[in-house]
Amino acid sequence: MLRIAVQSKGRLYEDSMALLAEAGIKLSSGKRTLLVPSRNFPVEILFLRDDDIPDSVASGVADVGIVGLNELLEKAKKTREVKRLGFSKCRLSLAIPKDAVYKGLEWFSGKKIATSYPGILSAFLNEKGIKADIHVITGSVEIAPGIGLADAIFDIVSSGSTLISNQLREVEVVVDSEAVLVANENLTPEKNEILEELVFRIGAVQAADSKKYILMNVPKSQLEDVLAVLPGIKSPTVMPLANDEWCSVHTVLEEKYFWEIINKLKAAGAEGILVLDIEKMIL
Structure with missing residues (x-):
């Protein structure tokens, strides 16, 4: 039995479950619980918070997981990326007040940047030789400049409408993210065989898309x-x-x-x- 960790709610949950359904995986329970087995394929679905999925796969609590690349990079857990899934696309970007004059990354030197992704941001700034003050916020990052908590933000951007409504503009894209299928690095041969069949089915679904x-x-x-x-x-x-x-x-x-x-x-x-x-x- 292969255990698949899936986000418990939100858009990634909906897209992940739709993909598994199209791959012919039928779940046994009409009412969602923490762990739900399939009726017709040797897998079970473990519902978790998105930021718990990388650790659960790395530690072996789950064998594989469907998670946003942004969360995978932030948690920096040792897993094997199996397949990019092409949905839940977004980007992690730096944004500044819309009226600020921006001429390049040096703008961020000495600035305070609010983010929920300090690991990715820190690695990016170090790579670029920029020294800034990273201020960690767990939610509503986009309001930080408006209330004086930060000079800029580093956050997920999809359509960009949230930035516009908060008088911000995107100036640097750091990571292009999408849902990825990741696996524990030490799966048994039996579980790897099930995973290969799952990847084959997902590939058939993706090939037909559009x-x-x-x-x-x-x-x-x-x-x-x-x-x-x-x-x-x-x-x-x-x-x-x-x-x-x-x-x-x-x-x-x-x-x-x-x-x-x-x-x-x-x-x-x-x-x-x-x-x-x-x-x-x-x-």
């Missing part, structure tokens, strides 16, 4: 023109239709490309274009 299955009818006389337009993976599938003068073309496209080429496909002779979602894709 991709569409495209079907269209094409006159055989214009088939080469249509195929020349398609930027799909490998070679499109061409199938005969009841009308010998037509064929059906099937391919997979990145969704972002579809609207760019739809008029080109129509101009090339494609008709009856059908776009379908893809749940999983094995490459």
